[in-house]
Amino acid sequence: MDLGIRGRVAVVAASTGGLGRAVAEALAAEGASVVVAGRRGGLAKEIAAGLPDAVGVQVDLTDPDGPQALVEAAREAYGDPDILVLNGPGPRPGTAADLDSGDLAAAVDALLLAQQRLVALALPAMRRRGWGRILAIGSSGIAEPLPGLVLSNAGRAALAAYLKTLAAEVAADGVTVNLLLPGRIATARVAALDAARAEREQRPVAEVEAASQAAIxxxxxxxxxxxxxxxxxxxxxxxxxxxGTALRCDGGLVRSL
Incomplete structure (x- = not known):
């Protein structure tokens, strides 16, 4: 299937590893001009050098000036973004009963406010041209809150509510707004969560991984x-x-429709 994005400009936030990097690589393979972004500027440039048409940008999106710097870098390299992939680092594990308000504010800043700033910068040009794609890398915790990940659950749910509202407002302008919700994908983040669980429960990591896979x-x-x-x-x-859709890519992990 031809995805029709050859030559489109794609900005992928937090794409120096994990799911963000996977999305950047997939878009590049389809012919998009990709902006790889992350706090590790050297790594962003290294990844970009290995893609057909890409640039790497060092940026911290939680810095108030970060979103503007990223969009301006995209414009300088290729022009206004056609595709914006929202992504942010997963907050530390924690329970709702022990929630710290400072940690919650930081999670909302990273997972909602920084993403909204990016959308506000990229959206006007998409609407003028009558074509745009905004996609957020979310979490299955949006559909079914994950135990021990209250910060992620709260921040990503807030982003989902914002994007669902936005989707209806810009659909007639040719701009789609969706979320893609991963389940247990084999990334460094999931490996770290498995290791943390193994330590809490005093079990071998291999046993924790096997139990997780058995639930999928x-x-x-x-x-x-x-x-x-x-x-x-x-x-x-x-x-x-x-x-306006949240699509799950989770191997059937979440059992609700």
Whole structure:
């Protein structure tokens, strides 16, 4: 299937590792001009150098000036973004009963406010041109809050509510707004969560991983490439009638419809 994004400008936030990097690579493979962004500028440039048409940008999106710097870097390299992929680092694990208000504010800043700033900068040009794709890398915790991850659950749910509202407002302008919700994808983040759980429960990491995989109908963790492929579709021309949707890429982990 031709996704119709060859030559489109794609900005992928927090794309120096994990799911963000997988999405950047998938979009690049479809011919998009990709802006790889992250706090590790050297790594962003290294990743970009390995893609067909990409630039790497060092940026901290939680810095008030970070979103502006990223969008300006994209414009300087390629022009206004056609595709904006929202992503942010997962907050530390924690329980609701022990929630610290400072940690919650930091999570909302990273997972909601920084993303909204990016949207506000990129959206006007999309609407003027009558074509745009905004996709957020979320979490299955939006559909079913995850135990021990209250900061992620809260921050990502707030972003989902904002994006769902936005989707209806800009659909007639040819701009789609969606979320892609990963389940257990084999990334460094999931490995760290498994290790933390193993330490809490005084169990071998392999045992924790096996238990997690047994709870997934597919019987395994997903791969970053599988997630990237789903993201690329939602960013493509064939998905022009898909908006305001939270699609799960989780091997059947969440049992609700």
């Amino acid at each position: 109908p597919a019987g395994r963790y997903g791969t970053p490439a599988e997630f990237g492929a789903a993201a690329a579709f939602l960013c493509g021309a064939p998905a022009s009638y898909v908006t």
